[in-house]
Amino acid sequence: MNYALTTPKAVVKTTSESDIQIVVRFATVNNLRVSVRGGGHSVFNSCDGIILDLAGWDEIVYDRDDDTVRFRPGALGGKVVKVAGERGRCVMSGTCNTVGMTSLYLGGGFGPLAPKLGMAIDSLLSARLITASGEILTVSPESNPEVFHILASAGQTLGVVTEMRIKTYPVNETLNTADETVFFTSLTFPTSRAVEITNLLSSAKWDENTAVYLMLVSPPEAGAPLFIFSVNYYGSDEDAKRVLKGLYDLKPIAEATKRVPYAQMNDNNNDSGERGEFKRMIGVGLKRMSVEGMEGMVEALENLLAVGDDLGKSYVLFELLGMDVARKSSVGVYPHRDIDIWCIPITWYSRPENHAVADKFGRDVCKALKGGDVSEDKVVYAAFRAGDEKPEELWGSKETAEKIGEMKAKLDPKGVFLKF
Incomplete structure (x- = not known):
């Protein structure tokens, strides 16, 4: 993602720990920032100092x-x-x-x-x-x-x-299957069904075998935006149809269902992982969904698409993943295990002139979904930050942010690496 693209002083490609040690010591002595490129999707891949390009070091x-x-x-x-x-x-x-x-x-x-x-x-x-x-x-x-x-x-x-x-x-054992496959379905609805969809999502109780994603997208050839559910179910087709009955009862205008080998489970998402161009993301957590918020989000996308230009690939992604198992763990400093709904507005474009439009779209979506006051109970997924969040929004509390800061001061006193 090139939204935060900055011209570095050097790009170093290496597959060696000894080379990395030399680079970071040099950067520390000379007060240069270091950014690491691995998969190449993060907005933090760029800096005005040295980019360590480790994309070729992919041994598994x-x-x-x-x-x-x-x-x-x-x-x-x-x-x-x-x-x-x-x-x-x-x-x-x-x-x-x-x-x-x-x-x-x-x-x-x-x-x-x-x-x-x-x-x-x-x-x-x-x-x-x-x-x-x-x-x-x-x-x-x-x-x-x-x-x-x-x-x-x-x-x-x-x-x-x-x-x-x-x-x-x-x-x-994990997927509740005998042939290493996953039940997958894609269900498409017009945005005129926003009330029914919101009501379903507000009352649905997905079990641990269900992973639900919802996208608000613009159809390929203009027209009105659409809601597309993408669902994985870990179990039999019969159990999947039973668990997802509420969605099927809404009568989608398009449906595609198949069993997918585990190793190909994410192949349906390859388009969203396409490299190049600008993809501006903000990840905001929700504890509930409202009709007003969903309708405001639809309006925000319609306003963005009305600008025209190269913004037509933009969309909004909801991750509706049960966190019951995650809540039982205390590994790490991730603070938002109580959040089951993540909304990620993604503005996709190629012209730098649209940076401001992209930023406004993300904030408009978040504001709509938060009921008009984006600062109220705001929680942010740190990897998709906008850049102006308060520490407690990223890390749940000032206490956790201080602990992170103390460790960073110990291991990186000059701030060579990414700010927390």
């Missing part, structure tokens, strides 16, 4: 002795899923195949298996971290546990992660 190793996976910082989610899937295992990954697994885990990490497995950090076992002084730390619940606690959710602020080790899980 499956350990048969303990059924864990180790990967380097350039490893993409889709490839890690494939490596695990080939061994009859699954991993907690994101929704998009082209997102880097390291950055997903460093931010906390949501994905279609979150209702079953919790957040990504709940599957993190250990990591290797290079600090601003060039020191290499192995961090885990047993080794440097204080650093591990901060790294799990705020790790981008502490240094360069060169390796992660994560849990894997048996596919068939």
Whole structure:
């Protein structure tokens, strides 16, 4: 994502910890910022100092002795899923195949298996971290546990992660299947059904076998925006139809249903992971949805599309993922485990002149969904921040923000890496 694109003084491509140590020591001595590029999707990939381009360092190793996976910082989610899937295992990954697994885990990490497995950090076992002084730390619940606690959710602020080790899980047992497949359905509705959809979402109780995504999109050839539900169900077709009866009863205008091999579970989302152009995101958490908010969001998208230009790919994504399993964990400093609904307005365009329009769209959507006052009970997913949030909005409390700041001051006193 190139929204925060800045011209650096240097770009260093490396697949070596020793080279990274040299770079960060040089940056620390010369008061230069360092930004790390792994998967290449983050707005934090750029800085005016040195970009460490680790995209080519994408080694993935499956350990048969303990059924864990180790990967380097350039490893993409889709490839890690494939490596695990080939061994009859699954991993907690994101929704998009082209997102880097390291950055997903460093931010906390949501994905279609979150209702079953919790957040990504709940599957993190250990990591290797290079600090601003060039020191290499192995961090885990047993080794440097204080650093591990901060790294799990705020790790981008502490240094360069060169390796992660994560849990894997048996596919068939996890997905409630015998053939390593997932029930997938896509259901399309006109925005005129906003009231019925909101009422359903306000009353629906999805179980741990259901991962629901809702997108508000503009159809390919102009026309009015549409709601598209994308649902994974981990179980039989019959159980899926029973659990999703409320959605089917709304009579979608289009439907596509199939069983998908686990390793291809995210293939339906490849378009949203397309590289290039600007994709401006803000991630705001909700505890409830209102008709007024949904209708205001639709209006915000209609206003954006009315501008014309190159904004037609823009959309709004809702992640409706049960957090019951995640709430039982206390791994890391991720503060918003009580939030089951995340709204992510995504403005997609190519002309820098539309930066201001993109920013306004994201804020208009968030304001509508928050009932008119975007500051009230506002919670923000740190990886999709707008940049002007208060510490308690990102980290849940000033106390947590202070703990992160204390660890950053210890490992990165000159602020070489990303601000928290």
